[in-house]
Amino acid sequence: MWALVQPWYGGRLDEGWRGRSAEEAQAILDGIGLTGEFWRLV
Amino acid sequence: MSALEALDWAVRTRVYRGFAETGRAPEVARIAADLGSTEHRVRAGLTRLFDAHEVAVHEDGSVWMANPFSAVPTDYPVRTPHMSCWANCAWDALGVPAILGTDGWTRTRCAESGAELDFGVEGGALVGDDAVIHLLTPLRDAWVDIGFT
Incomplete structure (x- = not known):
């Protein structure tokens, strides 16, 4: 879970945060091996 | 994401900064004063931020969640x-x-x-402690009922 949480919340305090697309979020999930249907965003 | 206006993003930043610094959500009046805006405009911005899944708000328009903060x-x-x-x-x-x-x-x-x-x-x-986190809601549905999620 820690491996997910770090990239998931990284950068969200930045003043320049402008949201994250579904594709970008999916890349985080895929990158740590969360590839099942439960984790599909796109 | 681009549907949000500059003020909306400023409101979001102020909400997150408030949580990060104090552990509590800033009040709408405080956000408006800090940004030189009005409570009406801040509430409208918070509504748009809710629609964009950036901040959750209560029915009265106050801040409820800015994930991970409550x-x-x-x-x-x-x-x-x-x-x-x-x-x-x-x-x-x-x-x-x-x-x-x-x-x-x-x-x-x-x-x-x-x-x-x-x-x-x-x-x-x-x-x-070792533990298992049981997630009930598929991620794509997280904001259908963010309180339950």
């Missing part, structure tokens, strides 16, 4: 070196030290067994 008490209190706050769930209890880049500790109870659990992050690594 404006209301939850079963997941988080202590950090400089403040204490509430997280929305077990995932977010780890999200607080992640977003802050600090240590953070949570004492709660297992939702299934009721056993006490202490866990957190120290020096960038997980510490404390």
Whole structure:
């Protein structure tokens, strides 16, 4: 879970945060091996 | 994401900064004063931020959640070196030290067994009791009912 949480919340305090697309979020999930249907965003 | 206006993003930044610095959500009036805006415009911005899944708001227009932070008490209190706050769930209890880049500790109870659990992050690594986080809502549906999620 820690491996997910770090990239998931990284950068969200930045003043320049402008949201994250579904594709970008999916890349985080895929990158740590969360590839099942439960984790599909796109 | 681009549907949000500059003021909306400024409101979001102010909400997150308030949580990060104090552990509590800033009031709408405070946000408006800090940004040189009006409560009406801030509330409208918060509504748009809710629609964009950036901030959750109560029916009265006040801030409810800016994930991982919660404006209301939850079963997941988080202590950090400089403040204490509430997280929305077990995932977010780890999200607080992640977003802050600090240590953070949570004492709660297992939702299934009721056993006490202490866990957190120290020096960038997980510490404390082993546990399983049971997520009920598929991620794509997280904002259908963010309170349940």
